[in-house]
Amino acid sequence: MNVNEQITTFLKSNLLDKYLIGQTTASETEEVEHYVNTYPEVKKVYEKLQDKLELSAQINAVKAPKNALDNILNALEEETPVVQIQPNKPKRKWFSLAIAASVVALIFAGSSAYLFVQNSNLSNENQVIVDEIFDLRSDIAKNNSRLTDILEQFKQLNNPETEKYVLKGNRSAKDLKTVAYINPKEKKSMIDVVSLPQLPDDQVYQIWADIQGKMVSLGILTEADRKLQEIPYTEDALGLSISVEPKGGSLERSSDTPVAEISLKLND
Template identity: 60%
Template sequence: MNAKITTFLNSGLLEKYLLGETTSVETEKVESFISKYPEVQNAYNTLQHNLEVVAKMNAVEAPQGILNNILDELDEAPVVELNVKRSYKKWYKFSIAASVAALLFAGTSYIFYNQNQKLSKENQVVVDEIFDLRSDIAKNNAMLDNVMRQLLRLNNPETEKYIINGNERAKDLKTVAYINPKEKTSMIDVVSLPELPEEQCYQIWAELQGKMVSLGILDKADRKLKNIPYMEDALALNITIEPKGGNSVASTENSVAEINLQ
């Protein structure tokens, strides 16, 4: 497509011509382009088709009962006799015309009333959607804020990173712990956890001066960065296999991963 045709199509003259808003000079120019260039002809046909589609979408169909009601009213009036007997007074003819006009006005009013009701419902839908959208935006902003806070913690020079790999009992186990002793925060990223029977679970512990303190249960559904309790002066982190729901005392014989923090 050459630059001349592109410039013409971008000028908006074709749309104005289709809507009957061009001047005589513009009309002559548009019709000349349509006849000379197949690209313009195709664009014109496409615009015409789209206009027809839009017109059909926005067309308003009259209520089904309106026409029948008007015809019934006309049937009740002595229209035939008016054409035969010309002795009826003129005011009677005017009254018939006024009745028809009133019926047409009532039908039109009914159509507009339905349109207004439909628009009111559509407006309410739009308001509800805007409210939901604002709610979603607020939730997304909160999530984004949480992610940014986590990233700031990870990028903090004071944050120490510990990669915890599984032993022979759980070779595919891998988690990453992020501990910041200055801000006293701890996070863990569950990278992979081998499958366990339904009656068992993984539990992470902090070793503190000869005792094990639970930091929570690890689940493969938690494959994301999550906060865990910070333990001052923890010597090590340990992951064990425990009964489903966790245990109050660590089963050190079922240890599957361990890393020293000192």
């Protein structure tokens, strides 16, 4: 189990909650203090839970009614003389004790319910914090991956071996413009879709490589692809062309007159 998995398992164990309310054993206390002092993520969760617990205790502190204790004592004082004067009526004594016991039971039940709710809330908040931490880590990993891809693309663009080819549309697609970047030494090809005229829903733009008169598909172009992206590199390609094909693309170029084409000079 790696460190991240260990931290996740620990945070989900609710040991932090038990530690904050003093319910951990000696070994559990040692484990909690080890994680808090060793891992900044755990310490951050611990401090946040501690702050929330203190704030919650201050906000939800409930004082007993001002006259509750006086009322109980007065009730007991009122009943006690009766028991002493008439010892043959024990029922009233037990009735008074039952009242006092009921009040104590209600106070205890209320305190237990309050602590249970607070513990449940802390557990839920703890899980939310854990999820937020791992969502943040996931976003950082995705951003780092995208940054790596962008740096690699700029590296290819600035490579002196990379050739740039601009494909512009003819009269059938005069607003079409794409830019191809090809590096025969590293066998890399990229394309930047600058603009594509709108097509009916049952048609698509498809890019092709001319290899000794045979047209090889390099994929379908869409408005969603308006960013620099890799396309298959084709050895000894003589040219590139873009044609309009049925939705889903074609295995063979259906038109001898593409909407855009350009010759490559990689072998000069």
